[in-house]
Amino acid sequence: MKARGLTWALLPALLLAACLASVSVGPYSKVGIVQVFEALSGRGAPSTYLYILSYRLMRTAAAIVIGVSLASAGASLQYTLRNPLVDPYLAGVSSGALLGVTLMIYLGHTGFLELYVAALAGGLATLAAVTLISLLAGGGASTFLITGVAASYVLTGVTMFLMIGLGPKLPGALYWMFGSVAFVTRPLLLRSAAVAALSIAGIATLTRYINTFMLGDDVAKSLGVSTGLLRTTVFALASSATSAVVAMSGPVGFIGLVSPWLARRVYGSSFSLALPAAAMIGATLAVASDIAARLILYPSEAPLTAVTSVFGAPLLVYILLKSRGESPW
C-alpha cells in the first residue's frame, strides 16, 4: 500500500480543479472564474453569462460521465483479462456500440434508450467475439490488442457503409462518429449518467471477486470463484458503461487505457484500489481533454478522441515497448 491519505486527497482535488477550469475556461473569455464565483454566490450575472455557464456545466458533467465510465470499463476489463492493453475503444467495444447506434439511426430511432440498447448489443457481441478469437489465436496480451483493433476496423467499415446509406441524414450520424460533448442535451445527459452510474456500481460490488483474477484463473477457481460467470458479468457491465457513453456522445478512445495504467502505477495493483483511482483519473482526463477540444479549433469543435489520442497512443507504444513480448502486466 504505497498510497496513503495525502495521495488519495490529491485525486478529488485535481478533479475539482479541472471542473472549475472547465466552467471558467472557454472561447468566450468574458465568462471566467470571477463570474463563476459570482454565479455561485447568487449575485446576478447577465443572462449571456448564465447561458454560457450553464452550457459549460453541462459539457463538464458529460465529460465526467465519459471519463468515469470509460475508466471503470477499462479497469474492470484489464483485470478480468489480466491484460493492461485493454481499452473499450481499442478492444472494439466502442466500434461495436457505434455500429449498433448507427443501425438504430438507420432504422429511424434516435431516443437514448433505443440507442443504448443497440450499443450494448453491438459492444457486448464484439467483446465476446474479440476475446474468443484472441484465445483461439494464442491468447497473449498483444494478440488481444491486435484482434480488437482488427475488429474495430471491420466494424467501422460496416458503419461507414451504413452511413453512406443514410444519405441526407449522414451529417447527423457523424455526430456519434466523432465523439464530442459539445451537443449533449439534458435528457441525453441524465439518462446516460443514470445508466453509467448503475453499471459502475455493479462493477464496484464485484471488486472482491475481480481481485482474485490477479492470482490467475486457477487460484481464482480454487477459491471458489466461478470465473466464466464473473467474466461474463464484468463484460456486460463494462459494455454497458461504454454504451452509455457511446449513445450519449459517440466513442472516445484511450481514457480506458490510460486511467487504469496511471492508477496502478500510483496506487498499487489491487483492483479495489485501481477502480476508484482510475475512475477519478478518467474523469479528470476527460474534463481536461474537453477543455482542449473546445479551444484548439475554435470556432469549430475538435472531437474528444483527437485530444485523448495525443496522450493515449504514445502510452500504448510505451507499454508495448516496455513489455518486449513478455506479459506486460
Add this chain to the structure above:
Amino acid sequence: MPGYGIQALPELRDARRSVDVPASVLAITLAIMVVLVALSAYSLSEVQSINRRLSSLSSSVSNINNTIMSEVSAKLAYESEELGSLLSGLNSSVSYEVSRLNSTIKELSVSLRFPVEIVDALNETVFIPSAPTRVVTLDPAATEDVIAVGAAGQLVGIDNNSLIYLPPPFNYTVNKLYENGSVKNIGSTYTSPSIEAILSLRPDLVIGTAGWGYNNYIASVLGQYGIPVLLLPSYNSLSDVYESIIMVGEATGHVQQAVSTVERDSELMASLESRLSNYSPVSVALVSWINPTYVTGGGTFQDSMISLAGGVNVFENSTGWPVISAEEMLNSNPQVIIVMSNGGLFNETSLIQWLSSSIGPAYENISAIKYGRVYVVEGWYESLLSEPAVLLPYGVELLAEVLHPQAFNITQPPGVISPSTLSLPGATS
C-alpha cells in the same frame, strides 16, 4: 451473488482492509458526477423558467400589439389619406418629412408585427418575441435568404462556409460585414461549430437549413436556452426555396421584400419555362466529383433543377449523390455531361482520364463525348448549382442555356462555363 466463492488468501484480506479509503474515493467521484449533472440540470431549469416568464410576458405584449395595430392602422390609414391630399400641393422639404414619417410608421408596424409564431421545417413552432436584432445563420443558404430579404444589418454571426462559398452579390455583403467586425464567424456547421461562440453572440434568432450538418443538434442545444431556432425546409423543390425565403422574411420582419424576391424568382422561372416549351428534354449527367465519381441522383435539388432546365437526369433512379463507375456512365449514355470544377480541381481532361483508364477507348461512344457536349462549371457559377437558395433560379437558367443553347440564341456554349464565358441575363438584371 450466487456462484462467487468467498476467498481467504492473506493478500486478498490486505486488499479488503484497504478498501475503506478507495471505496470512499469512488463514492466521492460518483458524488461529484451526480452533483455536476444535477447542477447543470438545475442551471438549465433556471434558464428555462426565466424563458417561460419571458414568453408569457411576450404573449401579453402580443395581445396589446394586436389591439394597437388594429386601432392605429385604421386611424393611420385615414390620417395619411387626409395628409396626402393636404400635402400634395406643398413643397419638397415637407414631402421629405412626410416620407421620413412614413418610414417611421413602417418601422413601427414591423415592430408591432412581433411576436410571431412560425411553424418550421421540423414542424416545431418557433416563437420570436420581438423583431430580431441579433441574427445568426448556420449555412450559406440561410445566409443568402437573410441578405436577400434585406436583413443583412441584423446579422451578428455566420458560419464558416458562408464566408467562403457565397456567390456575388452576397459575398460582398458578407465580406464587408465580416471585415468591419459586425459579423462573427461561428465555425463550420458542417463539421462541428462552437455552441459557445453562438451563445456568446447573444442571438435572438438563429436560422439554418433543417438536416444540414449539425443544424438539428444545434437547434436542440440552443432550444434549451430559449433561443428561437428557425430550421428552413431542406431543398427538394423550388417551392421549398420560396417557402424558406418567406419564412425568413416573416422571422426577421421583412415580409414585403421576401415576397418581392420570390416574385422576381418565379417570374424568371416562368419566362424560362415558356422559352423551353418547344424543346424536347436532353439527357444529362451532373458530375460533382471525379474518381471516386459522384453524380447527382434523383430526389435532389440538382435533379429538380435539371428537369426545370429542360433536361432528364440519367441517374435519376438512384437517390442522393451516388458513386458511379465508368461503365455506368457508358451505359447511361448522356447527351450532355456537366462537371463541377470544384474550384479548378477538375476539368474535361480529368473526366476523360477517369473514363479511359477504366473502359479504354469505349468512352468515345458516350454521346456527350462524341458530340463534344462536356461542360465544366467554374467560378461562382458553381455556387449557383450547389446552393439551393435565392439564386437557384439562376442556376436553372445556367443549365437551360447549356442544355438548350438554341432557345437563347447561343450557337455553341463554351466548354468552360464561368461568369466570363457565359452570361446569365436573368441573374445580371
